[in-house]
Amino acid sequence: MSERTGMDRQMSLDDVSDLDALFERRGKAAQEGLDAFEVRRAVPYGDGPGETLNIFPAGKDAPVMVFIHGGFWRSLDADLFSFLAPGFVPFGVCLVVIDYPLIPSVRLADIVASCQRAVSWVCDNIADHGGDPDRVHISGNSAGGHLVAELASRPGAERIRGGTAISGLYDLAPVVQSFQNDDLQLTADEVANYSPLLRPLDIRMPMIVTVGGDETQEFLRQTDDFADRIGVVSYHAPGTNHITVLLDALASPEDRLNRLVRAQMGLPAD
Template structure:
């Protein structure tokens, strides 16, 4: 009877210990950084201003630095119709823990707007970052993009097509590199023409029904020799469409001669590709540090 009681208690004890360790780790990381939240990156007097979606959070290390730090702008995913920067505070804290200024962005979502407006929102967030990052100890000359899922597709588009920044008055892109984590939408032109999977019609809401828009919103068709370095990560067990479009994107980067690295993460599904970033020593963070410090070979 005593042995059975011990067997019952051990899993509970392990669970409680795990919870305590997780919270202790989270507290330690949070304690080493500052967060300034819900900063508007679009002027409140603009007709399209959305007080919930046109905001961003800035995470900065508490430890002082004599030099300006690299800046990573993170764009969340959510199928272009959901998601929030608030779900990814762990990424902001972990980046700050590693000496990086992190900017986590909200942007408007479908059905309120379509993808071109979402990309424009994120372009305005990047422009805000170039103007204000130094106020938070960030280097406006070392700005990097990072995105997961739909956010990866938006980041890829901003990294390959400068018209969104140029349309807002920033002719020279400040983006020095891009990290794409299981990116969705790199080739929506092909995806929406085929409609191979159940419920694919849902994506006609954010992308519309015009094929020229599908192509324009696909980073694959904008890759040229002017693109900056990229790090790309794909889950071994992610959606087949992401595997296929990322493979085509990689091939195009090779053809043009863009410095990049692509990695397949063993056993990882789409959600696991973002939740793994809870762990500070994850390979994506290690590679990201190489990129932002200029040591990417």
């Protein structure tokens, strides 16, 4: 097996069983989240295309969770992750799910800058939606996990109280070795400058670093290496894959991952 073929499998969902059914369940759960909770959709945080966010209010002075979706920096949108609302809003958390411009219309530097603008906008404006600007946390999965690591180690991080990086990509070199780069066209400079495992890091906020226990070896490796790099112990959510680590773990109030995140936010985890 060639290196390219091997990394193709590592960077795909080929080993996830019943994938179409999972996608259907995720879409249904997202619509249920939109229907069940108050939501302010497509609120602009910048002037560029894709620079909007969805806000699920949770009352006055609520701690805030900003979620950054995955999709290998080139697909998916905030609406699809509305299924996270039941895991946070009933516990008094103002959930903010952001969109950002996607490759190929922009490059990684633009995406990171957009996410920084989103967090800055939240800190400056979330009080108008009931959120506490002094209790802003961030989380994200896959490409979003990568973006959490980027935001945690770049200017503006001082305004964030904690982060949760889920199934992130912290070393982009293997991405270049896979079919994903056919569309992404990541450059050597992007790999060097936007790989948290390959560049200097200064992360001072509390961090949860986690991954689905049933994910590919490359995602497990990168999670463990990143956790070790920043001095925390990684958590492998048992029995979950790249999709269900969100759908059945982060979004589920009974799951340990959801409880860990709520505890990081200073909320009761019972």
